[in-house]
Amino acid sequence: MCNNCKSEEMVKNFKDEAIDTSLLNPVIEKYGKVKGSLINILQATQDIYGYLPLQALNYISDNTDNKKSVIYGVATFYTQFRLKPIGKYLILQCQGTACHVNGSKEVSQALCEELKILPGETTEDGMFTLEDVSCLGCCSLAPVLMINGEAYGNLTPAEAVKIIRNIRKEDLA
Amino acid sequence: MKVLVGLGSCGIAAGGRKVLESINESVAKNGLDIIVEPTGCVGMCFHEPLVDIIDGDKKYTYGHVNAEIANKIVESHLVNGKPLTEYLIYTNDEPDVFVKNQLKVALENCGQINPENINDYLEVGGYKALEKVLTSMKQEEVIEEMKISGLRGRGGAGFPTWFKWDAALKSKGTEKYVVCNADEGDPGAFMDRSVLEGDPHKLIEGMIICGFAMGSNHGVIYCRAEYPLAIKRLNIAIEQATEKNYLGENILGTGFSFDLRIKMGAGAFVCGEETALIESLEGKRGMPRLKPPFPAQSGYWRKPTNINNVETFANVSWIISHGPEKFAAIGTEKSKGTKVFALSGKIKLGGLAEVPMGMTLREVIFGIGGGIKGDKKFKAVQLGGPSGGCLPESLLDTPVTYEDLSKTGAIVGSGGMVVMDETTCIVDVTKFFLEFTCNESCGKCTYCRVGTKRMLQILEKITEGNGTMEDLDELEALALSVKDASLCGLGQTAPNPVLTSLKYFRDEYIAHIVDKKCPAKKCTALLTYNIDTEKCTGCTLCARKCPVQAIDGTVKNPHVIIQDKCIKCGNCYTACKFGAVEII
Numbered sequence: 049m050c051n052n053c054k055s056e057e058m059v060k061n062f063k064d065e066a067i068d069t070s071l072l073n074p075v076i077e078k079y080g081k082v083k084g085s086l087i088n089i090l091q092a093t094q095d096i097y098g099y100l101p102l103q104a105l106n107y108i109s110d111n112t113d114n115k116k117s118v119i120y121g122v123a124t125f126y127t128q129f130r131l132k133p134i135g136k137y138l139i140l141q142c143q144g145t146a147c148h149v150n151g152s153k154e155v156s157q158a159l160c161e162e163l164k165i166l167p168g169e170t171t172e173d174g175m176f177t178l179e180d181v182s183c184l185g186c187c188s189l190a191p192v193l194m195i196n197g198e199a200y201g202n203l204t205p206a207e208a209v210k211i212i213r214n215i216r217k218e219d220l221a
Numbered sequence: 222m223k224v225l226v227g228l229g230s231c232g233i234a235a236g237g238r239k240v241l242e243s244i245n246e247s248v249a250k251n252g253l254d255i256i257v258e259p260t261g262c263v264g265m266c267f268h269e270p271l272v273d274i275i276d277g278d279k280k281y282t283y284g285h286v287n288a289e290i291a292n293k294i295v296e297s298h299l300v301n302g303k304p305l306t307e308y309l310i311y312t313n314d315e316p317d318v319f320v321k322n323q324l325k326v327a328l329e330n331c332g333q334i335n336p337e338n339i340n341d342y343l344e345v346g347g348y349k350a351l352e353k354v355l356t357s358m359k360q361e362e363v364i365e366e367m368k369i370s371g372l373r374g375r376g377g378a379g380f381p382t383w384f385k386w387d388a389a390l391k392s393k394g395t396e397k398y399v400v401c402n403a404d405e406g407d408p409g410a411f412m413d414r415s416v417l418e419g420d421p422h423k424l425i426e427g428m429i430i431c432g433f434a435m436g437s438n439h440g441v442i443y444c445r446a447e448y449p450l451a452i453k454r455l456n457i458a459i460e461q462a463t464e465k466n467y468l469g470e471n472i473l474g475t476g477f478s479f480d481l482r483i484k485m486g487a488g489a490f491v492c493g494e495e496t497a498l499i500e501s502l503e504g505k506r507g508m509p510r511l512k513p514p515f516p517a518q519s520g521y522w523r524k525p526t527n528i529n530n531v532e533t534f535a536n537v538s539w540i541i542s543h544g545p546e547k548f549a550a551i552g553t554e555k556s557k558g559t560k561v562f563a564l565s566g567k568i569k570l571g572g573l574a575e576v577p578m579g580m581t582l583r584e585v586i587f588g589i590g591g592g593i594k595g596d597k598k599f600k601a602v603q604l605g606g607p608s609g610g611c612l613p614e615s616l617l618d619t620p621v622t623y624e625d626l627s628k629t630g631a632i633v634g635s636g637g638m639v640v641m642d643e644t645t646c647i648v649d650v651t652k653f654f655l656e657f658t659c660n661e662s663c664g665k666c667t668y669c670r671v672g673t674k675r676m677l678q679i680l681e682k683i684t685e686g687n688g689t690m691e692d693l694d695e696l697e698a699l700a701l702s703v704k705d706a707s708l709c710g711l712g713q714t715a716p717n718p719v720l721t722s723l724k725y726f727r728d729e730y731i732a733h734i735v736d737k738k739c740p741a742k743k744c745t746a747l748l749t750y751n752i753d754t755e756k757c758t759g760c761t762l763c764a765r766k767c768p769v770q771a772i773d774g775t776v777k778n779p780h781v782i783i784q785d786k787c788i789k790c791g792n793c794y795t796a797c798k799f800g801a802v803e804i805i
Contacts, residue, residue: 084522086504087484087487087504128488143408148650149566149641183411
């Protein structure tokens with residue numbers, strides 16, 4: 049391992065977990081030989097594990113023509129890719145212009161207080177992950193949240209908190 | 222009779238799916254033989270969920286429908302034949318202002334047809350333009366029609382579409398590509414989503430025609446992953462178009478072949494820039510290439526490539542079937558046709574409005590959008606997202622054309638129009654845009670990578686109350702340098718919000734710097750919370766809500782905020798039931 053490029057430091061960006069890499073075989077079979085499909089491979093990998101585990105990236109590098117540095121470069125360039133696992137519910141908070149002028153900051157603050165995490169983090173019980181996104185394209189319903197693919201619009205801080213509490217309640221039931 | 226339920230992303234977010242279920246149940250329960258179908262977004266997001274009832278020539282539109290109202294509509298309108306006027310927004314005999322002042326070309330079918338059924342598209346004349354092109358026109362003739370129409374790129378730069386097609390046609394080589402930029406990354410723009418979700422075949426038809434004109438047999442749609450519904454509907458549309466042989470080998474027996482696939486973006490604003498998009502298509506980091514060579518000469522896999530955005534392609538079939546002269550008759554001399562604007566922010570009627578180019582900002586914002594929410598005072602309109610600019614009230618009579626808007630320092634851009642009122646702080650909004658471009662800069666050019674960061678730091682300093690007048694000069698100098706020394710559109714336009722706000726709202730910067738006040742009362746560090754002793758009843762609620770014990774006072778006696786301790790969180794302001802906490 050090279051000492052100058054701080055690869056040990058880089059490893060800290062990942063959450064290292066034992067995973068079943070054989071799940072990747074169909075993905076590599078489908079895209080491995082198609083040039084320019086690294087992004088497709090990473091998207092499919094994230095669909096399988098919910099994030100990009102270090103082991104999976106190493107496996108992709110060993111079984112395709114992509115160098116580790118290239119894979120790491122692409123995985124950290126795009127906001128869609130995550131190097132750490134996410135909670136059961138992924139909350140995307142829209143930080144687009146329309147949401148910004150309609151009070152998305154206040155909604156975000158209320159959610160952070162309720163969940164006791166910052167954007168980009170996951171609650172300790174693994175239930176919720178909070179993430180900022182640039183625009184969900186539902187600008188006339190601003191401010192907007194998207195939870196596991198479903199959009200919620202015209203929110204106030206209190207309503208946003210209520211939605212989270214309802215999800216928690218329904219999940220326990 | 223036919224019932225349409227608006228199921229674009231916005232309709233779904235407002236509860237459209239439940240409405241559709243409820244109508245289906247109710248129709249079945251009453252034993253009615255009526256078609257109930259989903260449709261895309263008609264642009265009236267402020268009325269969602271929307272339900273249309275089409276009865277012969279007559280069309281009734283209901284707004285703000287929920288499951289319960291949906292039942293009532295079925296009972297009253299469908300069973301008893303009595304329209305439920307209470308929830309009716311308008312009928313096609315008496316359209317409301319939002320609809321009346323629009324002219325639909327690109328969005329003509331959105332909210333009118335079922336996007337998941339190709340037969341709906343065929344019924345309204347779909348793929349007729351393609352048939353005409355393939356059976357009776359030469360490549361050069363198609364390009365000539367585009368030239369006559371005057372269609373310019375709707376994605377931002379406004380480059381003449383025919384020119385790009387022509388350059389791609391003239392490029393040597395048999396392997397060429399048509400790429401659709403559906404990576405609508407501008408925060409505040411959602412017209413492409415509307416076309417993708419509401420009328421995907423229109424885009425596909427436009428792309429095939431382009432493929433024929435430039436001699437390409439392969440198309441790729443680069444669609445952002447944040448639009449899952451758009452991707453789903455595009456997939457369905459591609460499948461159905463292939464089944465009917467509008468896509469695939471030997472289309473309609475004419476010998477021309479064209480295949481189309483979707484490539485999902487992975488979330489990077491810079492990929493809206495065409496060369497960065499190509500890099501991303503090739504599976505790499507989306508970093509722009511040096512131009513020339515232009516994509517028309519050397520693009521995807523170094524082959525001749527033409528890239529247009531969704532709205533541009535959505536105009537193509539209309540131009541072919543209605544004639545380019547008819548298109549050219551809309552709009553102004555240099556900006557022809559219509560443009561879709563996404564109205565949002567502090568506007569009463571937020572949604573999509575397609576208008577002839579040349580309409581003034583005032584006509585769009587007040588005539589169609591209904592003016593400012595809560596009848597507050599208009600302050601600014603932000604055009605063109607993070608690459609655009611903020612324009613003040615004095616420029617509201619500017620016509621929306623490429624030339625007139627660029628004279629003001631803003632741009633048409635992709636068509637986002639975010640309206641701001643007196644409670645929006647311009648310095649804060651400018652900071653917001655810089656945060657965005659700073660995050661999204663790919664890092665290739667130093668001026669963009671470091672310059673946007675430095676500009677952001679200066680803006681942070683100003684909003685925190687530590688700015689100096691020299692900062693404004695530095696901000697301006699930096700902005701001009703970043704513009705000059707960046708390779709792609711992201712860096713070249715990132716300073717626009719800074720430059721326009723300095724030009725039109727300098728007073729507001731000065732208020733932050735000299736008076737240490739934020740006129741819109743947004744910048745926390747510049748606010749002072751105070752308790753009006755006359756209004757305070759001594760209920761102690763604010764003192765209990767204060768996280769840092771900065772409020773002093775006893776029960777039934779007026780309270781006081783200890784300014785040294787106050788962290789300006791605003792809890793007391795939201796907690797007080799008597800309006801005794803004021804912000805100065």
